[in-house]
Amino acid sequence: MKLYADTPMRRSRQVFGDLWVLAWSAFSIWLATKVFDVTMALAVPGRKIESAAKSMGDKLRDAGNSADNVPVVGGKLAAPFNGAGGAADSLADAGHSQAEVVHTFAWWLSIAVAIVPIVMLLSMYIPLRMRFIRRASTHVALRDTESGVDLLALRALTGQPLKVLSAISSDPAGDWRAGNPHVVRALAAVELRDTGLKPSAVVTPRHQPPAAPH
Template structure:
């Protein structure tokens, strides 16, 4: 598997791109944690209400229990305290629900802040990198054999601009058909360079011999 190009400029650009994606992903995760912390600060009032109301409710119930022991009028004295304790418990439940809602919202907001930017970048960058890896890996296998060089030359004929082909030969397709080794090697070299690869020793320049036929 060929991950990076042979040519320095293109290889540097690919390495920089990979590092940028990693840095962007790390920044997105860091930003998500900060957003989570800031959002969770909204849950503090709810937690305080829950704690204060719970303490208040417990004290009202304790007071009601003490009042209940008063002879004759104990039940009447304890009833208001019991009602106040129930109201305090309801207030505590409301504070707890608010804090839990903020926690859920903070969690999903942090996920969105982290995932959305990362997915947007990866959906644009990963296909380009995979396309290069597939093409470069195939070209690396082809450049080390004579048959592979012929295929690379044919690929150049079908895919390279006419301006590039005409600089190599007036009739690149004809030279390929008759097996002109010099032209075939030049075409293969162009195709490899277009992919950011260097020609192998098999495509090293040779003194061209007479064309067959």
């Protein structure tokens, strides 16, 4: 699998792009933690209400228990304290619910802050990288075989602009069919260079004329 191009400029852009994606992802996660912390500050009043109401409820129930010990009228004296203690418990539950709502909201908001930017970036960047990896990996396998060089040259004939082809040969298709080694190699090199790869230095295209006898 070919992850990066051979040509320095294109390889540098790819490495920079990968590092940028990592940096963007790390920044999004960091920002999400900050958003979570800031949002959770809204839960502080609810926590304080819950704590104060619980403490008040306990004290009121203790007072009610003490009043209940008073002979004859203890039950009547304890009733208001017990009722106020129940109201304090309700207030504590309301504070707890408020804090839980804020916590849930902060959690989902931080997830959105982290995930949405990362997904948006990856949805644009990953297809480009995967397309390069598939194409470059295939081209690397082809450039090291004689038949592969032929296929790369044919790919150049069908995909490269006419201006590029005419700069290689006045009849690139005819030269390819005739197996002209220089033209075939040049066509394959153009296709590889367009992908960001360097041509192989060891493969000789097909139909190279035999060397002249000494």
